[in-house]
Amino acid sequence: MSYFDAASAAPLHPVARQALLASVDEGWADPARLYREGRRARMLLDAAREAAAEAVGCRPDELVFTASGTRAVHSGIEGALAGRRRVGRHLIVSAVEHSSVLHSAEAFEAAGGTVTRVPVTRAGRAETETYATALRPDTALACLQSANHEVGTVQPVAEVAEACRAAGVPLLVDAAQSLGWGPVEGDWSLLTASAHKWGGPSGVGLLVVRKGVRFAPQGPLDERESGRAAGFQNIPAIVAAAASLRAVRAEAAQEAGRLRELTERIRTRVPELVPDVEVVGDPVRRLPGIVTFSCLYVDGETVLHELDRAGFSVSSGSSCTSSTLTPSHVLKAMGVLSEGNVRVSLPPGVEAGEIDRFLSVLPDVVAAVREKLGAPAPRTAVHEDALVVDALGKVCPIPVIELAKVIGDVPVGGTVRVLADDEAARLDIPAWCEMRGQQYVGEEPAERGSAYLVRRLS
């Protein structure tokens, strides 16, 4: 069994497990109480806060523990926006933020705020120049992830922080994917993170608000955690979170090098082993453990299922999974293929042999799914007539499969129209053109769904 979905949740680090067990018996009491059980709980909490602050690179009184990374993001964005309400009601986010950030932005819009979503490159990167142009005099807050959770692309946080600082706008960094690897560089103002991403337990998030940043906690008053995170603290989990952060940091440099080699192996070998694959995300400025690719002519759910049967746990940003009907907003913003998407995110300690086994299994898995769906074999026949492909009522990846089947029948320079009403087609047909060296002409409204025009170039 190989678990390759560390970007969703990492298995508990042995140090976290040990710390959790030890503090379950020591840290259950109310840290606000004066008796010895309370004082002991308070000491554990204070020590954990100091350790976490040291790892983040902030003062202990700038850091509070929340009940999850999502909570940290929700409270951080709400509090920062409310603290700067007088400045204005404009929020900037990148288009590839985690859903907790994007949902906070939607809630802010519903309450009358304005949101700018900064576009990203095809590699998933929010370029500093692009980001900086979004800054306005009424911008209350800017948000940028330290690295993307789906494709691993590292964002230019320090540069964007500098641009924000120059404009007098606080920058909130969602560091969920990177904090285990190292502190976030640059002069950011707020930071959020989630312990179960670095091998800590579930139930612990971090919210850091730098001194001097205007911040007005929202929701009912609660005295705990400086009024920034309501509810009784989960001290055993907090202790485990802090201990494991320190532990993964101690192993980070060595483990990063090792995982980077393994993901590089996947980046290189997958396109060699599997035809019609696009590896997505920045090839260089990326997290050590994440590699993502999309396979033409297969659906994400079946690939996940087959890989699970073969002993590999991965995730997918495709629309064809039981939990979602639209493709990942990240892949959409990047303009890359979402069809047959597979994200491999390696937990620390994964062995090279597991990667080799994955690479030996993957080609057959993809080939089997393609065969089942009737994906095209390479063809060379050339015909003269323009063609219409009717893929109405058919869902991803069928429209692209149908397109691929007929492209060989179109003369070079000729056009094919694909009629489709599946949302994913809008993303996947242009992506297919890009991958296959054909020209995507554009989309036209049709009686049902849309018509996607593709010109054969070669």
Added chain:
Amino acid sequence: MSYFDAASAAPLHPVARQALLASVDEGWADPARLYREGRRARMLLDAAREAAAEAVGCRPDELVFTASGTRAVHSGIEGALAGRRRVGRHLIVSAVEHSSVLHSAEAFEAAGGTVTRVPVTRAGRAETETYATALRPDTALACLQSANHEVGTVQPVAEVAEACRAAGVPLLVDAAQSLGWGPVEGDWSLLTASAHKWGGPSGVGLLVVRKGVRFAPQGPLDERESGRAAGFQNIPAIVAAAASLRAVRAEAAQEAGRLRELTERIRTRVPELVPDVEVVGDPVRRLPGIVTFSCLYVDGETVLHELDRAGFSVSSGSSCTSSTLTPSHVLKAMGVLSEGNVRVSLPPGVEAGEIDRFLSVLPDVVAAVREKLGAPAPRTAVHEDALVVDALGKVCPIPVIELAKVIGDVPVGGTVRVLADDEAARLDIPAWCEMRGQQYVGEEPAERGSAYLVRRLS
């Protein structure tokens, strides 16, 4: 060491500990994922939800897990108020609710809502007739705790639920203190609870919303827990919470009888052993494990400190503790003495010998504090002149001590004026009068603070 503060947080039940350890290795993955680690996590979560629902007496799909009892209360009240916004913007709470309920009410007021705080009897009980008169056509939500957290008084939830049902108003029951003892009776609409109150781990609350109750979750969208509790679920803690709820329920009947005897012993013996003590809370309709009393002429913090030195961990609703400057709102609403307040809340499994030891230590602890503060010894001297006691700038319990020192100097039928600017005096001087059989005449504004008029009756 005797830990007598179970109403704040109970030590982890052995079953909770065992379940936590077992599920830490099984329940860390994302339950929304399709691979085996995710499916295993989902199975644990589903089973825990079913077990918790059975203990509550609701359907599994009516119950979500939150990150704390406080979160359950905040989200429950917000969601219910928003769901019935069209009906009106009136909220009812009892005056002795937990601070999470009262702070939610304050936030609602700040946002333009109207709140009625139902008064309680001297025993801390919100009588059904009194509660029912607060119901209005524009009442969106009513809240009532199942039992009070500071004095143990059980509230007439079933009767109030009936009155609410007749008025078409949903009732939210904060069952934090009672859920371990049994399900909440009556036809309530929403229910909240907190696992660490029944011996489960920190980091788990319950929010139950009955089918048919209009409910609109507030805050940014999040798909987990039916959209009612944002953030990655802490499944190992949830499993431990559900397992321990079942375990404490199995022991509840026997343990309730045992603890009731022990608290009854304290209720009876403390006034016999310590002079000038008021035992507060309903003597009959009360939780098995909680007993609360207030001691004249001592300050809460010193008593807590001395009891801690003697090996007893208790809490206090007095104003004289380092964490607060105003006396408990519960004691205030009851109109009882807050000075020298001690709450004993027994965890399951406490032994009778610990209670006997507590009763043997308490009189000396109180006497020593009184001696240090110069509390009055009984006096009989009677003088003729009216007296003014200047206790300005002095904090609880000094104003009452000064009053007690001079009352013997006032002729029967004569009056003494106590000048004080400590907030607690407003509560404690009338309470002292009630306890000592003297007449509290009233409060008058003074140049600084207030003047409290007391007439000597005996």
